[in-house]
Amino acid sequence: MTTRAGTRPADGRTRWPALLLHERARPDAVRGRPYAWRLAVATVCFGAFMGQLDASIVTLTYGGLRQRFDASPAAVEWVSLAYLLVLIALLVPAGRLSDAHGRKLLYLYGFAVFTAASAVCGLAPSLLMLVVFRGVQAVGAALMQANSVALVTTSAPRERMRAALGVQAAAQALGLALGPTVGGVLVSTLGWRWVFGVNVPIGVLALVAGHYLLPRTRERRGSGGFDWPGLALLAAATGGGLLGVSAASGLPVPGWAVVALFAVAAAAGWGFVVRQGRARTPLLDLALVRGRTVSLGLVGALSGYLVLFGPLVLVPVVLAGSGSSELITGLVLTALPAGFAAAATGGDRVLPRGLSDRGRCVLGAGVLTAATAALLVVPLTAGLLAVVLAVVGLGLGTFTPANNAMIMAAIPRRSSGTGGGLVNMARGLGTALGVALVTLALHLGERYGPAGGALAGGTGAARWAAAVLVAAAAVAVAAAWFGPRAPGRRPDGNGNEAGDADGARGGSACAGRAPGEGAPRR
Secondary structure: OEEEOOOOOOOOOOOHHHHHOOOOOOOHHHHOOOOHHHHHHHHHHHHHHHHHHHHHHHHHHHHHHHHHHOOOHHHHOHHHHHHHHHHHHHHHHHHHHHHHHOHHHHHHHHHHHHHHHHHHHHOOOOHHHHHHHHHHHHHHHHHHHHHHHHHHHHHOOHHHHHHHHHHHHHHHHHHHHHHHHHHHHHHHHOOOHHHHHOHHHHHHHHHHHHHHHOOOOOEEEOOOOOOHHHHHHHHHHHHHHHHHHHHHOOOOOOHHHHHHHHHHHHHHHHHHHHHHHHOOOOOOOHHHHOOHHHHHHHHHHHHHHHHHHOHHHHHHHHHHHOOOOHHHHHHHHHHHHHHHHHHHHHHHHHOOOOOOHHHHHHHHHHHHHHHHHHOOOOOOOHHHHHHHHHHHHHHHHHHHHHHHHHHHHOOOHHHHHHHHHHHHHHHHHHHHHHHHHHHHHHHHHHHHOOOOOOOOOOOHHHHHHHHHHHHHHHHHHHHHHHOOOOOOEEEOOOOOEEEOOOOOOOOOOOOOOOOOOOOOOO
């Protein structure tokens, strides 16, 4: 059931509960401009930039945290692990709530929570409090990230969706690229607390911009309750799986505990699927992921971000072994997001105009596979690594926006918040697995692989980790090749494929909109 946005009580007064759940329209001076959608996309880029900056900057605080709180490396890692587990568990339910209550509203609430929690993290008196408020910070990040893709796709004209998603991806890459540099400067000059404090001014600016520049949700899905058991099962599945991989990577836990964690993850995952098929108001409408475009597109998104974040673990280990400084390591790592940003923003100027999203996905994933395969054969010196990572970034920057555009085009617009949550959950899982599986491969390679370096400037274990990246890139190629649905088909409101004379994406700018959506967005 869908409802119109912006309704008020019969007496015309807006009571406090309604006010808290009321999305305000943009000012007429903004809404009437032909470039209003660009302003909305630029505003979403604040969140995209901040999220990736935070993801790549926090690891720079580990040394300072160990000294300040006299903690072990395993304890300090929970600063990232707590954030990641909460984020992944909440992305889909946050998207579901946004479809019901308004994407702009929940996005702005997310920014407010994230900004406030960042300030508290910077003032945390103990490591435990820091970990707790990193979890609160992740709640805000989930509300932001679940809505970011949806806000871009519902703000931009249909024919500019891929370009808009490319700009958002470039903002993510910029945040990822600046994280190590900014974090190093802040930690070495002002201290680790300012790594969290830097989020506060950006968050305040984004809140003001979002209030005036983001469009309100034109159609909503009725809430009809919330699937709390589904949320618990989803959290158990993702948490158990990630903890199992981390435990297998060298943590001092018995083998039976690792097996138990994976068993819990598998059982919870199966239970989540069963629950979603039977629940009256499921957390995730399984019809949304039954089509090949969405299901394999999400697999491709996960694989792409695995390759994006895996080198953040691999490259420092390899270069540290060859005696390179931290500055050189940071500059080498910057080549990957720099290539990503270049392809995401400039791909339309270089690639043929008639190249479809599917073609871009296959091309980008193919480049990605070739570049990661080079890690198996080239000497892993700083110069060659920078070149290889730049090409990896070019492949990812070509693949990711087109893949996201195909996923979102295959999901009904009234469910775009849920779809955006799925995309970002796949991204979060890919990020976590990129770090966890590369760490696991390095651990297994050092323990069971041949002694000594099989590659110049690297170690034998680096070959195992590089093989993980190659496998993930190959999965992205397969997902791009087999994923898209037949031309001229799109999902109807029930998640089934229905005929569409305008094609999957390329026809009318209003293709796929619900009735009444042709009017300017407010």
